[in-house]
Amino acid sequence: EPEVTQTPSHQVTQMGQEVILRCVPISNHLYFYWYRQILGQKVEFLVSFYNNEISEKSEIFDDQFSVERPDGSNFTLKIRSTKLEDSAMYFCAGGQDYNEQFFGPGTRLTVL
Amino acid sequence: GESVGLHLPTLSVQEGDNSIINCAYSNSASDYFIWYKQESGKGPQFIIDIRSNMDKRQGQRVTVLLNKTVKHLSLQIAATQPGDSAVYFCAEKYGNNRLAFGKGNQVVVIP
Numbered sequence: 001e002p003e004v005t006q007t008p009s010h011q012v013t014q015m016g017q018e019v020i021l022r023c024v025p026i027s028n029h030l031y032f033y034w035y036r037q038i039l040g041q042k043v044e045f046l047v048s049f050y051n052n053e054i055s056e057k058s059e060i061f062d063d064q065f066s067v068e069r070p071d072g073s074n075f076t077l078k079i080r081s082t083k084l085e086d087s088a089m090y091f092c093a094g095g096q097d098y099n100e101q102f103f104g105p106g107t108r109l110t111v112l
Numbered sequence: 113g114e115s116v117g118l119h120l121p122t123l124s125v126q127e128g129d130n131s132i133i134n135c136a137y138s139n140s141a142s143d144y145f146i147w148y149k150q151e152s153g154k155g156p157q158f159i160i161d162i163r164s165n166m167d168k169r170q171g172q173r174v175t176v177l178l179n180k181t182v183k184h185l186s187l188q189i190a191a192t193q194p195g196d197s198a199v200y201f202c203a204e205k206y207g208n209n210r211l212a213f214g215k216g217n218q219v220v221v222i223p
Binding site for chain 1: 144146148154155156157158161201203205208209210211212213214215216
């Protein structure tokens with residue numbers, strides 16, 4: 001059964017550096033999402049993406065964040081200048097319709 | 113803001129018994145709900161969903177009940193197995209399609 005995949009599984013970066021987190025959704029997915037989960041806390045919505053544009057974003061998703069689906073398969077989350085508080089698990093999710101959301105295994109981002 | 117380190121309610125259940133996990137949701141306009149299971153170090157795994165025009169839905173060994181009057185959702189797991197040990201989150205959908213997750217319930221299955 002196809003699954004959403006994410007790379008890398010763990011990313012360590014220095015504060016102020018840019019990071020790009022990558023996701024490969026299932027091929028028939030049309031809706032894409034990024035969520036994050038700070039250690040020990042709830043999963044929080046960041047952004048949803050449909051038809052090559054952002055459809056909704058949360059207050060967390062400020063100007064430091066951007067998303068792209070450059071080649072019709074990969075879905076990326078870029079953080080331009082990482083802060084310590086960006087350390088979290090970042091989950092990509094995808095779905096065929098606007099309801100379903102299947103999650104990837106996550107990327108653990110550690111900002112030092 | 114939220115405190116660091118969420119203390120999760122924990123349900124300890126004997127293997128083979130039934131489990132019931134409860135969730136209160138916040139937005140009366142939410143029209144779709146999902147239960148997810150999260151094992152340590154992994155992403156949330158879809159278990160079962162229910163739309164707001166239903167009050168019960170059954171899957172394989174799982175049943176979700178929705179009470180819109182009191183904004184309450186429950187997940188029943190029949191014949192709980194060791195592999196069911198995980199954190200269980202309810203999530204509600206509102207807005208375009210963002211999911212708002214609950215705090216989670218830890219289920220520990222005792223062999």
